[in-house]
Amino acid sequence: MPTNQYCISPAIVSEHFDDEVIIVNMSRGHYYSLRGSAAVVWQGLEAGTSKDGLLAYLAGTYATNEAELSKPLNSFLDQLVDEELVLEGTPSQTSPLPVRTLSKPFTPPLLEIYTDMASLLTLDPIHDVSPVEGWPIKK
Amino acid sequence: MAINSPTFAIQPEQILLLKAALFPAQEALSYWHQWKKERGLDQFIPTNINLLPSLFDPLDGDSQRLMPLVYRNLEKSGDPLVVHLRGIYRYTWMSNQRFLLKMSQVIRVLHQNEIETIALKGIPLSLLYYGDMGVRLMYDLDVLVPTAQAEQALQALQAPPLSLQSSPFETKHRHTLHAMHLWDANGVDVDLHWNLLYEHSYAKADVPFWQARQPVKLTDRQSTYALSPTHQLYHNLVHGYDWSETPAIRWIADSYVIYTNPALSIDWHALLDLARQYNVNYPVQQALKLLESEFRLTLPSDVKERLKSMTLSTAETTYFSLVRKRSSNKAIKAIRYVQKNWLAYRLFRKGKSELSMSRWMYRQVRLRLDWNKRDLPF
Numbered sequence: 001m002p003t004n005q006y007c008i009s010p011a012i013v014s015e016h017f018d019d020e021v022i023i024v025n026m027s028r029g030h031y032y033s034l035r036g037s038a039a040v041v042w043q044g045l046e047a048g049t050s051k052d053g054l055l056a057y058l059a060g061t062y063a064t065n066e067a068e069l070s071k072p073l074n075s076f077l078d079q080l081v082d083e084e085l086v087l088e089g090t091p092s093q094t095s096p097l098p099v100r101t102l103s104k105p106f107t108p109p110l111l112e113i114y115t116d117m118a119s120l121l122t123l124d125p126i127h128d129v130s131p132v133e134g135w136p137i138k139k
Numbered sequence: 140m141a142i143n144s145p146t147f148a149i150q151p152e153q154i155l156l157l158k159a160a161l162f163p164a165q166e167a168l169s170y171w172h173q174w175k176k177e178r179g180l181d182q183f184i185p186t187n188i189n190l191l192p193s194l195f196d197p198l199d200g201d202s203q204r205l206m207p208l209v210y211r212n213l214e215k216s217g218d219p220l221v222v223h224l225r226g227i228y229r230y231t232w233m234s235n236q237r238f239l240l241k242m243s244q245v246i247r248v249l250h251q252n253e254i255e256t257i258a259l260k261g262i263p264l265s266l267l268y269y270g271d272m273g274v275r276l277m278y279d280l281d282v283l284v285p286t287a288q289a290e291q292a293l294q295a296l297q298a299p300p301l302s303l304q305s306s307p308f309e310t311k312h313r314h315t316l317h318a319m320h321l322w323d324a325n326g327v328d329v330d331l332h333w334n335l336l337y338e339h340s341y342a343k344a345d346v347p348f349w350q351a352r353q354p355v356k357l358t359d360r361q362s363t364y365a366l367s368p369t370h371q372l373y374h375n376l377v378h379g380y381d382w383s384e385t386p387a388i389r390w391i392a393d394s395y396v397i398y399t400n401p402a403l404s405i406d407w408h409a410l411l412d413l414a415r416q417y418n419v420n421y422p423v424q425q426a427l428k429l430l431e432s433e434f435r436l437t438l439p440s441d442v443k444e445r446l447k448s449m450t451l452s453t454a455e456t457t458y459f460s461l462v463r464k465r466s467s468n469k470a471i472k473a474i475r476y477v478q479k480n481w482l483a484y485r486l487f488r489k490g491k492s493e494l495s496m497s498r499w500m501y502r503q504v505r506l507r508l509d510w511n512k513r514d515l516p517f
Contacts, residue, residue: 010359015232015273018214022229026240031233118325121237125230131190134226139188 003088004051006077012085014042023085024117031114031136032085037062038109040102041076045086048094051077057097062106072108079111152177153202153388154433160208161395161434168216171209180220190223201388207231208274208392232273235265238280239272241327243361244301245282252295256363257283257348259332259374263355263365268396275389278517279320279328282363285349286342289313289333296321296331303329308513315502316340320515328517336377338483339417341492347413368403373410373423380422380459390426395434407442411449418486420449421459458482476507 008014014023021039023032034042040061044054055066055073062069080086114120114136125135152174159171175181178197183190195203210224242262249256261277269275284292293313296303303321313319317340318332334340335348352364366374372394379390398405414423424446430436438446461479466472480503484496492499 013236013272015271017211017228017273018225020225022232024233024236026236117233117237121230121234125227126191126195129191129226131188131223132186134191134223135230137226 005048005088005090006045006051006081006086007048007089007091008046009084009087014046016043025084028084029115029117030083031117031120032083033112033114034109035112036104036107036109037072038076038111041073041109044097045080047097048091049097058106061100061102062104063101064106069106076109076111083111083113149388149391149429153199156202156205156209157388157391157395157434160205160212161392162212164212164216167212168218171213171216171218171221175220183220185219185223191226194220194223204276204389205392207276208269211271211274228273231276232271235261235272235275235277237327238262238277239357241323241329242280242282242363243357245280245296245329246357246361246363248295248301249282249284249292250363252291254284254288254292254295255349257352258355258357258363258365259283259335262357263371264393264396266355266357267365268371268393268400275392279330281318281330281332283332283335283345283348286333286345289331292331292333293319293321296329306514308509309515312502312506312509315506320517322516326516335374336417336419338419338487339491341488341494344491368397368400369406369410370413372397372405373413376423376426377414377417377419379426380462391430391434394426394430398430398436407438408445411442411445414449418452418455421451421455424449424451452486454482454486458486476503 009025011027012023012025014021016039019035019039021034021042023034023042024030025032037058040058041054044057049057051073054077055069058064058069058073059066077086081088120136123129123135123138128139129135130137130139155170155174155177159167159174161167162170172181180194183193187193195206206224207228210221210228213221214225214228239262242258246256246258259281261275262280265272265275265277293305297305301323303323305319305321309316309319317334317337318330321329321331323329335345339345348366348370351367351370353367354362355365356362365371375390375393375397379387379393397403411423414420427436427438427446431438458479461475461482464475466475477500480500481496484499488494488499489496494502
């Protein structure tokens with residue numbers, strides 16, 4: 001029977017800023033970036049929202065029907081499980097999500113993975129990086 | 140022209156930047172605009188490959204280190220330059236996570252060896268007061284152990300699994316120091332302190348700080364202690380003063396996030412008592428005056444009165460002015476060094492340390508003579 005609920009792995013730490021969520025799994029040395037719809041899904045997972053709830057939340061946020069969202073959401077959740085960022089199971093607590101509508105069109109959630117954090121941190125965050133994106137995107 | 144505080148000599152642009160980083164967003168934005176104008180950054184080409192270097196390179200180190208805090212304070216302001224600070228915030232957060240992991244490993248090893256710990260500076264400030272691991276860039280991590288357990292702590296951290304390395308210079312002179320640098324194979328700097336302040340490095344100097352320590356959770360599985368809010372503020376004020384000859388400004392941000400937190404209560408009289416007890420009235424008085432005049436510190440009237448009537452000894456004011464003085468003349472440097480350490484003994488150690496004045500001075504001179512052999516990798 002497919003899983004409908006997830007909890008955030010205790011092995012990771014994350015932070016929200018602007019429209020991005022950054023996550024680090026120190027034991028694996030991996031760093032992840034979630035933007036756009038991926039950050040919206042993560043916010044839902046942190047609030048303990050079920051998969052059905054996430055579908056409804058995305059549909060409301062992007063004014064799109066759930067049928068269009070189901071496949072990319074499932075695929076993204078599978079990826080989060082594979083990377084051990086979330087675990088299948090009942091979340092320890094739930095909280096209400098903010099109601100919001102984004103004018104941007106829905107694009108499938110994407111998990112950006114950086115697998116060599118130690119080497120990323122050797123990049124000079126001022127001189128070696130893109131002036132637009134900043135660290136960790138190289139010039 | 141520097142702000143009217145010769146002791147700290149903070150530049151007007153630094154004041155603007157601090158206000159942009161710390162004040163409520165709408166007000167902060169106006170200080171940010173002023174700062175950008177002063178630096179000729181009110182117009183720029185976003186895709187210019189040298190945009191970040193042109194912003195950061197001309198700045199002093201402490202101003203550079205404020206940028207993640209500026210970003211976080213103004214991230215929703217829509218300011219076109221703030222967007223470009225996003226990467227430095229991201230980098231700071233990630234780099235600090237590495238320090239947090241290392242701190243939890245260090246604490247675990249020390250606790251396994253039955254050594255008590257207090258996390259100092261960046262990590263507890265970020266966790267407890269800034270509430271954000273991405274706003275205060277760290278270059279090292281700092282842990283305090285009881286003075287009597289310093290040797291044991293050193294051995295524990297140098298043994299597997301951490302196998303931290305140390306400097307032969309600092310090892311030789313460790314009885315003259317209050318802390319020493321250790322580092323891992325990746326060069327992550329772990330500063331092991333056995334006293335809170337350089338001036339007061341002797342047994343039982345830190346009793347009040349240990350007694351009032353407060354728990355701090357590093358990770359789901361690892362906790363340690365931090366200084367109490369009043370003691371953290373005291374440490375910021377005193378440490379901020381003598382950290383280097385270039386006036387540091389980080390202590391202002393570190394202090395602001397404590398005294399403006401409505402959930403915290405600062406025992407101002409206890410803080411002034413400490414200043415008197417430890418003969419650091421001068422930096423505490425100067426720092427509080429600056430915070431009052433520029434950074435919205437509101438002291439209770441009786442504390443203000445006490446601060447105003449604080450008497451400063453000549454020895455204390457002379458010592459703290461010597462801390463900041465620099466000269467390229469070797470003879471002047473040598474005279475000042477002897478004078479400063481003689482005063483340091485009188486002010487901070489006499490009657491408290493087991494070391495005699497002559498022994499103390501001998502150790503200081505030995506340290507100075509060996510200074511060129513200082514062999515740190517940073």
